Amino acid sequence: MAIFVCENPECGNFRRDAKQAYCERCGHKFISKCRKCGAAITSSIQRQCWACGAPYKLSAPLPPELLQRHS
Numbered sequence: 001m002a003i004f005v006c007e008n009p010e011c012g013n014f015r016r017d018a019k020q021a022y023c024e025r026c027g028h029k030f031i032s033k034c035r036k037c038g039a040a041i042t043s044s045i046q047r048q049c050w051a052c053g054a055p056y057k058l059s060a061p062l063p064p065e066l067l068q069r070h071s
């Protein structure tokens, strides 16, 4: 079962459904698969891709002007 994790490295938010595309805490995108190889993310505590070893999270949070804010 896929899991959706917030791509912000400073945010530990995740969810098990795709009802919303953006994190309500920080405005970053939720991702459900590895950006590099496309393997599905299967655990909310996993930090790296089980298939290729690439980190799931961004190396740094995005600047505010690139984020979707829910006001």
Ligand SMILES: [Zn+2]
Pocket: 006, 007, 008, 011, 012, 013, 023, 024, 025, 026, 027, 028
């Ligand atoms: Zn977040």
Ligand SMILES: [Zn+2]
Pocket: 034, 035, 036, 037, 038, 039, 049, 050, 051, 052, 053, 054
């Ligand atoms: Zn991968």
